[in-house]
Amino acid sequence: AQSVTQPDIHITVSEGASLELRCNYSYGATPYLFWYVQSPGQGLQLLLKYFSGDTLVQGIKGFEAEFKRSQSSFNLRKPSVHWSDAAEYFCAATNPMFSGGYNKLIFGAGTRLAVHP
Amino acid sequence: DTAVSQTPKYLVTQMGNDKSIKCEQNLGHDTMYWYKQDSKKFLKIMFSYNNKELIINETVPNRFSPKSPDKAHLNLHINSLELGDSAVYFCASRAPSGSLGEQFFGPGTRLTVL
Numbered sequence: 001a002q003s004v005t006q007p008d009i010h011i012t013v014s015e016g017a018s019l020e021l022r023c024n025y026s027y028g029a030t031p032y033l034f035w036y037v038q039s040p041g042q043g044l045q046l047l048l049k050y051f052s053g054d055t056l057v058q059g060i061k062g063f064e065a066e067f068k069r070s071q072s073s074f075n076l077r078k079p080s081v082h083w084s085d086a087a088e089y090f091c092a093a094t095n096p097m098f099s100g101g102y103n104k105l106i107f108g109a110g111t112r113l114a115v116h117p
Numbered sequence: 118d119t120a121v122s123q124t125p126k127y128l129v130t131q132m133g134n135d136k137s138i139k140c141e142q143n144l145g146h147d148t149m150y151w152y153k154q155d156s157k158k159f160l161k162i163m164f165s166y167n168n169k170e171l172i173i174n175e176t177v178p179n180r181f182s183p184k185s186p187d188k189a190h191l192n193l194h195i196n197s198l199e200l201g202d203s204a205v206y207f208c209a210s211r212a213p214s215g216s217l218g219e220q221f222f223g224p225g226t227r228l229t230v231l
Binding site for chain 2: 034036038042043044045046049088090092100101102103104105107109110
């Protein structure tokens with residue numbers, strides 16, 4: 001079955017420290033991959049996406065993610081975290097074989113990021 | 118100029134009532150979705166519509182009935198509300214078929230059933 005796993009439920013970092021949030025996927029073929037961020041009481045905002053090509057993708061707010069096929073991973077990174085980055089982060093995937101309404105997002109369980117001043 | 122909007126943002130109601138949530142997108146997309154986020158923040162798809170046609174119904178109880186009057190709107194009606202229906206419901210839309218478009222999400226509707 002298709003699945004997305006985020007091993008870390010909760011991560012705390014100090015402001016200015018680097019960050020890496022882990023994401024692993026299990027799909028029959030390489031899926032399209034996404035990272036979304038949800039601030040408290042807010043909707044989901046897309047940070048970045050990977051479809052094909054360059055395995056290091058840049059996103060908004062200084063985030064980047066690296067796709068590693070051999071590890072079935074798509075980890076999110078940021079070199080220096082700001083207090084405003086405290087939020088819930090979701091990794092998600094879709095099956096590229098499906099289009100239109102058949103194309104659904106499978107989400108990981110989310111990682112809650114807390115930032116210490 | 119909101120891309121995907123939902124009303125209401127908060128909905129508090131009693132068990133057994135019937136309620137509706139509305140969603141509208143102004144992105145010109147032809148595919149729309151409903152996702153449910155439970156108390157543990159887990160997100161799961163409920164329905165998808167493409168050009169007003171129901172595509173995905175992810176084993177959701179038939180108390181939930183989506184309706185898409187046109188490509189820009191997807192509403193969710195819930196009959197006989199139960200305590201377990203308490204959640205945040207997100208609407209999303211996606212660019213036309215064949216593109217690599219990501220899904221854009223609305224702000225969510227927090228439903229509380231008492």
